[in-house]
Amino acid sequence: MSFLKVQDIHHTYFTKSSATTALSNISFTVEEGEFISLLGPSGCGKTTLLSIISSLLKPTEGTVLLEDKPISTSKNQIGYMLQQDYLFPWKTIEENILIGLKLSDLLNPKTKTNALNLLKQMGLNDSVVKQLPKQLSGGMRQRVALVRTLATEPKLLMLDEPFSALDYQTKLKLEDLVSKTLKEFRKTAILVTHDIGEAISMSDRVFLLSTRPGTIHKIFDIPDELRVLSPFEARNHESYSTIFQAIWKELESLEHANQ
Amino acid sequence: MQTNKVELLHKRYLKSLQIEKRWVLLYQAIIFILFFGCWELLSQKQWIDPLIFSSPSKIWELFLAKIQDGSLLSNLGVTLTETVFGFILGTLLGTLLAAILWWSPMISKILDPYLVILNAMPKVALGPVLIVAMGPGYPSIIAMGAIISVIITTIVVYSSFREVDPNYLKVLQTFGATRLQCFKEAILPASFPTIISTLKVNVGLSWVGVIVGEFLVSSKGLGYMIIYGFQVFNFTLVFLSLLVIAVFATIMYQLVDLLEKKLIKE
Numbered sequence: 208m209s210f211l212k213v214q215d216i217h218h219t220y221f222t223k224s225s226a227t228t229a230l231s232n233i234s235f236t237v238e239e240g241e242f243i244s245l246l247g248p249s250g251c252g253k254t255t256l257l258s259i260i261s262s263l264l265k266p267t268e269g270t271v272l273l274e275d276k277p278i279s280t281s282k283n284q285i286g287y288m289l290q291q292d293y294l295f296p297w298k299t300i301e302e303n304i305l306i307g308l309k310l311s312d313l314l315n316p317k318t319k320t321n322a323l324n325l326l327k328q329m330g331l332n333d334s335v336v337k338q339l340p341k342q343l344s345g346g347m348r349q350r351v352a353l354v355r356t357l358a359t360e361p362k363l364l365m366l367d368e369p370f371s372a373l374d375y376q377t378k379l380k381l382e383d384l385v386s387k388t389l390k391e392f393r394k395t396a397i398l399v400t401h402d403i404g405e406a407i408s409m410s411d412r413v414f415l416l417s418t419r420p421g422t423i424h425k426i427f428d429i430p431d432e433l434r435v436l437s438p439f440e441a442r443n444h445e446s447y448s449t450i451f452q453a454i455w456k457e458l459e460s461l462e463h464a465n466q
Numbered sequence: 467m468q469t470n471k472v473e474l475l476h477k478r479y480l481k482s483l484q485i486e487k488r489w490v491l492l493y494q495a496i497i498f499i500l501f502f503g504c505w506e507l508l509s510q511k512q513w514i515d516p517l518i519f520s521s522p523s524k525i526w527e528l529f530l531a532k533i534q535d536g537s538l539l540s541n542l543g544v545t546l547t548e549t550v551f552g553f554i555l556g557t558l559l560g561t562l563l564a565a566i567l568w569w570s571p572m573i574s575k576i577l578d579p580y581l582v583i584l585n586a587m588p589k590v591a592l593g594p595v596l597i598v599a600m601g602p603g604y605p606s607i608i609a610m611g612a613i614i615s616v617i618i619t620t621i622v623v624y625s626s627f628r629e630v631d632p633n634y635l636k637v638l639q640t641f642g643a644t645r646l647q648c649f650k651e652a653i654l655p656a657s658f659p660t661i662i663s664t665l666k667v668n669v670g671l672s673w674v675g676v677i678v679g680e681f682l683v684s685s686k687g688l689g690y691m692i693i694y695g696f697q698v699f700n701f702t703l704v705f706l707s708l709l710v711i712a713v714f715a716t717i718m719y720q721l722v723d724l725l726e727k728k729l730i731k732e
Contacts, residue, residue, distance in 0.1 A: 263639055287640035293633050297655045306651065307641040359641060 209236035210395055211260070211363060216269035218255055229255045231420035233269070237395060242386075244398045244406035244413045246454070248462075252421030253399040257365045260397065261285045273363060286361035288369040292352040294340040300326075300351055301336045307359040322358040329354055329384065346377035353385060357392070364389065364396040370405065382409060382438040403454050407447060408438035415454065417461050425457055520702040525709065528702050542710060545676060545687040548604060549718070552611015553672035557665050559612060560619025567620070568627040568653065569645065585621060589614045590678045602683040610679035615668040626660035627653050662726045669718050673711065 216233040219226055229252035237243055245253045258264035260271050262278045262285070271278040278285075294303045304322050308314040323336070329350040340348055349369060356364065369385075370378040386409050389396050400406050406413045411434055417424040430446050441447055502522045508514045509521035516524075532538035567574040593610055600606035634652040643651065680689025688707045695703030 261640060263636065285640060287636070289633055289636065291633070293631075293637050295634065295652065295655070297658075306638075310638065310641045310643045310647055310651070365640075 210239040210241075210274060211237040212270075212272040212275070213237075213260065214270050214272070216256070216259060216266050216271070218252070218259060218264070218266045218268075228420040230259075230266075230422075232422055235414065235423060235426075237397070239395055240393045241412070242389065242396050242398070242410045244400055244410040245416055246400060246403060246406045246413055247416030247421070247424075248418055248458070249401060251416040251418040253416060254367055256416075256421070257287070257367050257397065257399055260363075261287050261365050263287075284362045285365060286356035286359065286363070287365045288352060288356050288367060290368045291372050292340070292345075292348040294348055294351055294355070296340055299337050299339060300331075300343070303340065303351060304355045304358055307355060311359060313359065318358070322354065325354045325357055326351070328388070344377075345373055346381060349373060349377075349381060350384070353388070357388070357394075362395065364394050366396060366398040368399055368401070371400075371402075378405075379439055379442075385409075386438050403451060403458075404442060404447075405438070407450055407454070408436075408441035413454065415457055415461075417464075424461060427454060517699070518701055520705050524702045525706050528706050532706070538706075538710070541687050541691055542714070545680065545689065545711075546714060548607045548676045548679070548687065549611055549669075549672050551608045552676055553615060553665070553668045555608065556612035556615035556672060557619055557661070557668050560616045560664070561623050561661055563616070563620040564624035564627055565649065565654075567624045568649070574624070581617060581621060585617045589617075590675065593678055593682045597679075597682055602685060607676055607679035607683060607687070611672040611675040614675035615664075615671040618671070619664045619668060622664050623657060623661055626657040630656045659726075659730050662722075662729060666719065666722050666726070669722055670715065673715050677711070 213233060213235050216230055217228070218230040219228045233256065235243075245256065247253055255264065259266045259269075260278065262271070273284060294300075295306070298306070301323070304326060305314060305319060308318050308322065326336070327333075331347060331350060331354075335343060335347070335351075340351070343351065349372075352369075366385075370381055373381065382405060388394075398406070398409060407429060411429055413427040413429065414423050415425045415427065416422065427450060429450065432444065432446060436444060505519070506522045509516045509519055509524075529538070567577065590610070592613060596606045596609050596613070600609060630653050634656065635648050638648050638651055676687070677689040677692070680687040681693045684690050684693055688711055691707040692704050695701060695707065
């Protein structure tokens with residue numbers, strides 16, 4: 208029994224003038240605690256796939272099962288992190304991280320303490336709690352967004368290019384932090400990215416998607432010696448560049464096939 | 467040494483700002499004095515008809531008299547109450563309507579042409595109907611003050627509801643938020659600045675609605691004072707009412723402006 212089962216997903220967007228097939232024939236399984244990256248050029252339907260898995264979007268065809276139950280019936284089992292933090296600017300940091308609990312009626316002293324502790328673990332001290340998002344730096348805000356996502360204790364985490372809006376240094380630091388936190392809580396996660404290095408250094412498996420329609424072109428298993436390392440260390444390991452080259456070649460060949 | 471220089475330059479900059487401010491104030495005062503001075507002079511010399519254009523001194527005398535017999539304050543009170551209720555009601559109803567439109571895209575599609583018609587139509591033309599339907603008193607005049615601003619509020623606020631970044635909704639939806647929760651947590655607070663700024667526009671509109679309403683009902687209020695003064699050819703009374711309206715409309719506008727600054731600290 209797999210933790211997450213994605214079966215025969217097809218998705219087509221309809222507009223007045225056209226019907227665009229964004230995804231076709233997508234099937235895969237994910238084990239509990241695994242970290243998967245979806246890698247591919249822009250426009251390959253990565254975000255569409257994430258939206259479908261998190262039941263924000265109903266696929267034209269196919270099913271998604273989480274622990275053998277259809278995903279649409281399971282509330283609050285999925286956390287979603289977006290490209291930007293999307294913290295509510297009119298809410299304090301505390302209100303922002305508690306919003307998920309509040310909306311699902313899970314807010315009580317215990318869960319609140321948990322969320323605030325999580326904030327500390329992310330290296331944000333008590334002084335930020337009463338501040339507004341605009342008083343924080345981009346990296347801090349993205350960390351708050353991660354706390355907000357983790358506060359409801361989702362079983363599955365969707366990361367939709369969460370580091371793409373950050374500067375390089377902050378991005379590397381956050382990769383380490385997110386990777387460490389997810390391992391600690393044994394969370395299953397799916398990361399969407401167009402950064403090959405990020406995919407290799409963070410994941411257990413990398414799914415390479417082709418474009419129009421998006422299909423899974425190839426799956427790369429990341430070698431064990433890289434998995435145990437933090438993303439930053441992994442980037443400096445010798446097998447990193449081997450797999451980087453392999454993925455790079457595949458991406459090139461995909462590009463050629465499209466032309 | 468360096469810091470001293472910077473401080474000196476900063477002081478100089480502040481001083482130049484202050485000087486500019488003084489000049490602006492001076493010119494504003496000159497315009498004010500010139501306007502009323504010329505008015506008084508022209509009227510005294512009979513270069514303009516004092517019967518029609520009155521004069522500042524006569525208006526001032528009438529002002530003092532009307533304050534003493536209490537009629538100005540009671541009329542002002544009536545008009546102010548009507549205007550305040552009118553514009554609050556107009557803004558609230560408009561926001562409520564906008565919320566309904568946002569709630570149901572279907573309703574919004576159906577109502578779209580009617581909103582356009584209602585917005586284009588001059589609402590004051592409904593005055594006689596309102597007065598007959600609701601009786602000549604507070605309710606119909608407040609309704610005038612409200613109706614004039616409600617549709618434009620609906621349109622402006624609804625479009626601001628729709629411009630809220632959909633990613634905020636996505637965040638809420640991943641937590642399983644209902645549509646009502648989405649509205650409460652994201653749509654409404656994000657549109658708060660727009661609602662406050664329509665409040666500003668509505669202050670002006672509601673004055674128009676209320677004054678026209680008082681013209682029609684003709685029993686009390688500043689609008690009544692204008693229409694009465696016009697009928698008995700007492701234009702000093704007309705100008706007095708006009709000036710009082712100008713002062714209080716400005717005060718109300720400034721109050722809303724203050725409210726805006728307090729509520730939206732960003």
